[in-house]
Amino acid sequence: MSIKDGWFSETEVLWPGQKFSLEVKEVLFHERSDFQDVLVFDSVHYGKVLVLDGVIQLTERDECSYQEMLTHIPCFAQGHPKKVLIVGGGDGGVLREIARHPGVETIHMCEIDSMVCEVSKRFEFCTASAFGDARLKLVHEDAAEFVKKEGNNGYDVIIVDSSDPVGPAETLFQPSFYQNMKQALAPMGVIATQGECLWLHLPLITTVLRACAEIFGSVDYAFTTVPSYPSGQIGFVLASVEERDLSTPASTPNAAMTEVLRYYSPEVHQAAFVLPVFAEKEIAGVRRRSSKE
Template identity: 45%
Template sequence: MNSYAKILRKEDHDEVFVVSNGEKGSVSAHKPVISSAEILADNKDIYYSGDDHDHDLKHPSIPGWFAEDSPIWPGQAHFLKVEKILFQGSSKYQSMMVFQSSAYGRVFVLDGALQLTEKDECSYQEMITHLPLCSIPNPKKILLLGGGDGGILREISRHSSVEQIDICEIDSMLIDVYKEFFPDIAVGYEDPRVSLHITDGIAFLESSSGGNYDAIIVDAFDPLRPDHDLFKTSFFEMVVKALRPGGVLCIQAESIWFDSQLDIEQIATKCRQIFKGSVEYAWTIVPTYPSGVIGFLLCSSEGPSVNFKSPINPIDHHLNESFGVAKAPLKFYNSEIHSASFCLPSFAKKKVIEDEYS
């Protein structure tokens, strides 16, 4: 498992940092951090090891804390109290863990990185879906690259105009784990308009016929991995080819708070040259993500004008009582927050979209 994530036993973290009279005190001695793999190795009730994940899953109770830290955001870590480990396993592509937290419900961890929690997944899933789909009239054909949890499918299903949804997810085990432990999220797979392709998304995009999709949504696990192809010129050119005139792309684009190797300003400049339509950066709040926010890059291809900041296809639940397979109203997205998500703090406006106005 990726070493960025660890499970700490309760006795290992008590009074790690002392506060006295409102001032920071000294750091107390404490036991070495224990990795999740080390803890799980001692627990005979852990079910999963290997490729066969179809049997009943054991639910051992392991008190402790999940900690996520990374050189991408140095000097900080995010902790969640663990009530129970529900699942631990690996496919041929990646390692996975599901645990019950005290504050955020069930939590899914992929290669050591927190992917979603039951409590705040709505702010990510709803925004990455409805920002693009509510910006164009009557979207009919959608391509989703990644998004194997099914949450974006759930949100796409709210749009009655949609006729076809293609999803590319390379790891079938990931889908099975989400269906087992997050049924309210994986419910998106129940939409009859969904066609699931267990394949690499870029390979699917390369082989697709051009000009078919109204929207392409890219839910990348980790766009900062050095082997990632999702921000290369060749990828964006494939996206443009697959979109109809005036079609839109929405792709996860990290946090405005981190000085990372993902140069948003440079990528936005590249996309303006390739897409020849609108290019905007939006952001949303996700409390359990590092820095508490995550961003999206939205691009439209040459053709009918797209104003991402003003939704023309509203889906607010009080206006649209068709919830699709979600069977419940929106929790986070509305037309007001849609427009507000493009309002950037001054430092980010200069960093992200300065080139547009220079």
């Protein structure tokens, strides 16, 4: 356990030479599942924290910026999703946000590690509020195999809320997985995947975008700020089979959703695609934006 003198420090995996630390009030849970080390602790300033294999997955203080953006960018870019697939997301945050879309009729969720779901519910994370939604079908399987098996299932939106490309999530960054997601999309469907950090993983990001550009008609990159993530920032790979503008919402939140959102807005949606100069120089040549823009 990476806790010393009352402080938790992340394990260096994809960001050598730096660590993020949080002061611990109480360790609530620590066990190893069939797939990874799972740690839950209550922190001094960030609320409850979920850690997988030594890396922070969420804190209750700043989870909204990740969950809302990963969910609502593809949903509002698509416009009116009815059938949604969530890959990963065992803490329930993406599920919570999908459940806020009244037009969604079916939610499939594939999380390989049931322990992540169970501890999120057991310790009442603010993200774990929609597991009882009647629209949800939750399975615990290998996501790469699940998506391949699903075939042409007509999903309007597929959201991949994965950990970093090591361990059980490694297969979710391979071109074959993106190809299988393409087959599972409905016409005008949109995918969004966790896309790593511009400050730390730009070569990996451009590799993924280049591979996606061989598969999809539109491929783009957006980002958000998350203080407890490495370098305080994380991005998303967005793609659609058709050539389209993913940076402009095709619909907007209704009044009820607007009341509960803490980070996402149509304006923030569009701004998320405006990249800093150093990243724009690298990504501009590998993304695929609509020729009409």
